[in-house]
Amino acid sequence: MSVRVAARWVVLDIEGTLTATSQVHVVLYDYARPRLGPWIDKHLDDPVVAEAVAQVRAEAGLGTQATTGEVVAVLHGWMDADRKATPLKTLQGLIWADGYARGELTTDYFQDVVPALRSWRARELGLAVFSSGSVAGQIASFSNTTSGDLRGLFAHHFDTVNAGPKRERGSYAAIAQRLRADAGQIAFFSDVPAELDAAAAAGWQTVGVARGGEPFADADFGAHPVVSGFDQVELGVIE
Ligand SMILES: CSCCC(=O)C(=O)COP(=O)(O)O
Ligand SMILES: [Mg+2]
Numbered sequence: 253m254s255v256r257v258a259a260r261w262v263v264l265d266i267e268g269t270l271t272a273t274s275q276v277h278v279v280l281y282d283y284a285r286p287r288l289g290p291w292i293d294k295h296l297d298d299p300v301v302a303e304a305v306a307q308v309r310a311e312a313g314l315g316t317q318a319t320t321g322e323v324v325a326v327l328h329g330w331m332d333a334d335r336k337a338t339p340l341k342t343l344q345g346l347i348w349a350d351g352y353a354r355g356e357l358t359t360d361y362f363q364d365v366v367p368a369l370r371s372w373r374a375r376e377l378g379l380a381v382f383s384s385g386s387v388a389g390q391i392a393s394f395s396n397t398t399s400g401d402l403r404g405l406f407a408h409h410f411d412t413v414n415a416g417p418k419r420e421r422g423s424y425a426a427i428a429q430r431l432r433a434d435a436g437q438i439a440f441f442s443d444v445p446a447e448l449d450a451a452a453a454a455g456w457q458t459v460g461v462a463r464g465g466e467p468f469a470d471a472d473f474g475a476h477p478v479v480s481g482f483d484q485v486e487l488g489v490i491e
Contacts, residue, residue, distance in 0.1 A: 255477040257457055258488035259439040261431050262372055263410075265418075266383040266390065268443030268468060269461045270365050276385070280393075281331050283351050284344045289324045291347050300342060307339035336384035338412050345389030352392040359397040362463065366399040368482035373405050375489050380408035382427060382440070384418060387411050419446045424454035437490050441482075443468045448476045459485065 267276045295301040309318050312326040330340050351357040373379055381390050387409045394402040408431065415430075416423030428435050435455030442448055443466055448458040452475075460473035462480055479485055 254484045254486050255459055255479050256486045256488065257439045257459060257477075258490050259377065259457060260437040260490045261378040261380060261433050261439070262487070263380045263382050263427065263438055263440045263451075263456075265440075265442035265444070265447065265461075266381060266385055266393070268463065268466045269441055270361050271359060272362065272463075273466055275360060277334065279357070280344070280348055283357060284347045285328060285331065287347045288327050288343060289320050291343065292320050292323065295346075301346070304339035304342040308337075311337060311339070336412070341384055341386045341389070341412065345386030345392070348389045349392035352396045355396065357393075357396065359393045361397065361399065362481065364481040364483045366397075366402070368485065369402070369405050372487055375487075377487065377489055378408075378431070379406050380410065380427070380431065381406055382410040382415060382418065382423075384412055387414065418442075418444070419450050421450050421453040424451045424456055428454065428456070439487075443471075445471050445473050445476065448473065452476065 264270060267273055292301060292305060296305070305323055308314070308323050308326055309316060314322055314326065327340050327343065330337050348357060369379060383390055385393070390409045390411065391403060394406065410427050412418070415427050424440070428438060431438065436457065439457040439459060440448065440451040441459045441461050443461045443463065445460065445468070448460055452458050458476045460476040460478040462469050462471065462473065462478050464480060
């Protein structure tokens with residue numbers, strides 16, 4: 253069964269919606285894990301890294317003099333618990349951007365994703381991403397994919413820094429403002445019902461993505477229309 257949506261903007265979650273959760277939790281997390289400590293030690297004079305480390309120390313209740321080893325132990329614990337804390341996402345994003353630039357990382361999408369994104373874009377729909385992954389990490393992840401460099405498909409990238417937490421209504425209101433769009437002209441696709449609830453509370457259209465084998469495949473999506481792939485979406489364009 254297909255779901256019909258008419259929109260000007262399509263905003264997309266990444267993990268569980270565009271890529272398998274394992275692409276993030278296994279491929280990307282495993283890449284970041286052993287590199288966090290060396291990256292922090294090498295880039296402590298980078299204000300972005302220094303600020304992220306300070307945030308980890310503060311959020312974890314470590315003293316201001318906590319060692320890199322203590323900071324990394326917290327970061328590993330957050331990854332194991334899949335806690336999408338902003339300083340973790342900042343540091344991961346820098347490491348992943350380096351990995352993609354070196355050609356050591358390649359993103360693989362669900363098979364229905366790239367054809368749908370290309371056809372929506374060809375019909376002048378605006379595409380944007382809203383992910384817990386940092387903007388730097390997002391852009392890098394689209395640069396080297398099994399379908400080539402897809403960065404040109406997306407007009408905007410949003411994360412927990414420039415928009416806010418994904419389960420809060422205000423983040424979606426902020427994104428709508430940045431897109432200069434009426435809330436009702438934006439369609440959000442995500443595998444996480446709580447994210448869809450927040451988007452709907454901001455007046456957005458929502459589509460749940462329940463893909464077989466993914467963590468939220470059997471979740472209760474309430475009143476949100478649900479698809480198991482983008483080939484079930486009939487997207488009309490609001491001029
Ligand atoms: C290269 S972006 C990695 C995505 C990521 O780190 C993540 O936590 C995904 O979260 P999402 O909000 O897209 O489900
Ligand atoms: Mg997701």
